[in-house]
Amino acid sequence: MKSFRTEFSIDPSPHPIRHSDRLITMGSCFSEVIGEKLTQSKFPVLVNPFGIIYNPISIFELLSLSLRLQKPETNLYLSRHGRNYHFQFHSRIHARSREDLEDLIQRRLQEVYQMFSKCSQLMITLGTAFVFRHLSTGRIVANCHKQPSKQFQKERLSLDQILAAFDNCYRPLKKCNPDIRIVLTVSPVRHVKDGIPQNQVSKSLLRLFCDEVVKRYEDIYYFPAYELQMDDLRDYRFYKDDLIHPNATAENYIWEKFRATFFEQHTLDILSDLDQVRKNLNHRPFDPLSEAHFHFLNHLLQKIDQMPSELNFSEERNGILAQLQQIEAYLQHQKLNPGNESKQIS
Numbered sequence: 001m002k003s004f005r006t007e008f009s010i011d012p013s014p015h016p017i018r019h020s021d022r023l024i025t026m027g028s029c030f031s032e033v034i035g036e037k038l039t040q041s042k043f044p045v046l047v048n049p050f051g052i053i054y055n056p057i058s059i060f061e062l063l064s065l066s067l068r069l070q071k072p073e074t075n076l077y078l079s080r081h082g083r084n085y086h087f088q089f090h091s092r093i094h095a096r097s098r099e100d101l102e103d104l105i106q107r108r109l110q111e112v113y114q115m116f117s118k119c120s121q122l123m124i125t126l127g128t129a130f131v132f133r134h135l136s137t138g139r140i141v142a143n144c145h146k147q148p149s150k151q152f153q154k155e156r157l158s159l160d161q162i163l164a165a166f167d168n169c170y171r172p173l174k175k176c177n178p179d180i181r182i183v184l185t186v187s188p189v190r191h192v193k194d195g196i197p198q199n200q201v202s203k204s205l206l207r208l209f210c211d212e213v214v215k216r217y218e219d220i221y222y223f224p225a226y227e228l229q230m231d232d233l234r235d236y237r238f239y240k241d242d243l244i245h246p247n248a249t250a251e252n253y254i255w256e257k258f259r260a261t262f263f264e265q266h267t268l269d270i271l272s273d274l275d276q277v278r279k280n281l282n283h284r285p286f287d288p289l290s291e292a293h294f295h296f297l298n299h300l301l302q303k304i305d306q307m308p309s310e311l312n313f314s315e316e317r318n319g320i321l322a323q324l325q326q327i328e329a330y331l332q333h334q335k336l337n338p339g340n341e342s343k344q345i346s
Helices: 029-040 056-068 098-118 159-176 196-216 225-233 248-262 265-281 291-306 314-336
Strands: 023-027 045-047 077-080 083-086 121-126 130-134 139-141 152-156 181-186 220-222
Touching: 023 029, 023 056, 023 098, 029 045, 029 121, 029 181, 029 248, 045 098, 056 098, 056 121, 056 139, 056 159, 077 098, 083 098, 098 159, 121 196, 152 196, 159 196, 181 196, 181 225, 196 220, 225 248, 265 291, 291 314
Parallel strands: 023 045, 023 121, 121 181, 181 220
Antiparallel strands: 077 083, 130 139, 130 152
């Protein structure tokens, strides 16, 4: 039967991702989707440490700040409704006082710098080539923080601007960690506020940038999340109700392609075991204080202890141990008070 979809193959990455690797995701909201799935799969990943950032200039400037441990520009701080923000950061980076915000930003920059020094892969998702320039400072901002539109001028970046900003952070990145690899993606989320034709121009610019740097550097890989959504799935049933964002089905499909691209068979086998452990963790027993559930949890604990040591199950282990302690206390209580079967201890 003739296929009604334009599926395409993706070459495996020459730099596979393993559970021993440390990862950072940065960029648009789609980087959070991938970052969350990596987190659920027990990879050590730092997800969007500066919040959601859509344009490449702001992403690369934040990378440069981290790598040089520089303080952000003082004239880009602002106060709104009793909270302090900075134009180079997302609105989730805020504090009650400017001093607290400065401390928060420096801690975050230090955290990212330390992560860079031992990171295996940096994943950057680019959202739009349109930017807003703060007129009084002349600076491109990452977030307008709901300030009046008259304070900004909307512009479309040129390819040369994006390349220059990238070059400014690429060299110090490789100096900090010569072994780090970069994965670039273009977000499949459509920026319809720019208008559909201009969104296409914007995405094309970002895609052209990715193509250019992949040709220049052997340690950069492009993952076609945008093309998977637009050319493979290519249907509104794969979008949320806003018709802009990919829905869960699309996100899972792209994630499966990501897995096939970056994970070796050994990693996929670990994830298969992890799926079974997760199902057991989500199991809801008929009687949570029964001896049968006690044995079930002990068996689950053994399964977790047999998983590779790189996988962090500390939270799950502590939860299971707490349940075991509660069941053991209840069973001991029942043993000492055989006539009080219906009485439970808290």
